[in-house]
Amino acid sequence: MEYIVLAINAILVKNILLAQYLGNCPFLGVSKKMDTAVGMGMAVVFVMTFATFITWFVHHYVLVTFGLEYLQTIVFIFVIAALVQLIEMFLKKLVPGLYKALGIFLPLITTNCAILGVAVLVIRKDFGFVESLFYALFSGAGFALALIIFAGIRERFRVSYIPKAFRDTAIALVTAGLIAMAFFGFQGIDSSLKALTMN
Numbered sequence: 001m002e003y004i005v006l007a008i009n010a011i012l013v014k015n016i017l018l019a020q021y022l023g024n025c026p027f028l029g030v031s032k033k034m035d036t037a038v039g040m041g042m043a044v045v046f047v048m049t050f051a052t053f054i055t056w057f058v059h060h061y062v063l064v065t066f067g068l069e070y071l072q073t074i075v076f077i078f079v080i081a082a083l084v085q086l087i088e089m090f091l092k093k094l095v096p097g098l099y100k101a102l103g104i105f106l107p108l109i110t111t112n113c114a115i116l117g118v119a120v121l122v123i124r125k126d127f128g129f130v131e132s133l134f135y136a137l138f139s140g141a142g143f144a145l146a147l148i149i150f151a152g153i154r155e156r157f158r159v160s161y162i163p164k165a166f167r168d169t170a171i172a173l174v175t176a177g178l179i180a181m182a183f184f185g186f187q188g189i190d191s192s193l194k195a196l197t198m199n
Helices: 002-013 024-029 034-063 069-094 096-105 107-111 113-124 129-157 169-184 187-198
Strands: none
Touching (some): 034 113, 034 129, 069 113
């Protein structure tokens, strides 16, 4: 039950993108087409999970052991950058269409604060190894869900009349705010689930 609560929290209640406002650059940049949004979502899930996997070990068995916790951010960024390079090479070789569609936003995963944020959050929340992986996987899934929902809505904008003052970035920001408000409605689930686990 504890892992179900953690998953629901990561996907809906404390969505890394809509509740914690991390990773807005790819959210706005890659959400114009559904296929690029799905590709970016899957890439973020992969990088977030594996970055957390590696950074958890690096933190507990290297940084803490040698008293180098102050280097956490720099080390975590290097780990994330290496993983993004691996994904970039993989996509370029096997899925060139998606690689071209993602364009500049694929290397930007390296500096995506959502991925670094999750890696740091699991350390700050003192999660165990399995909890960290679970949280990272479902935080990535929450990121992908928000991105796909947003892309679906933005695709509808192409066939809808939008006043000139609201076109492009303006309507995207208003829509992102409305989606975030909709996700805010899941806050009640959190307290209900916590009450269930205490009984």
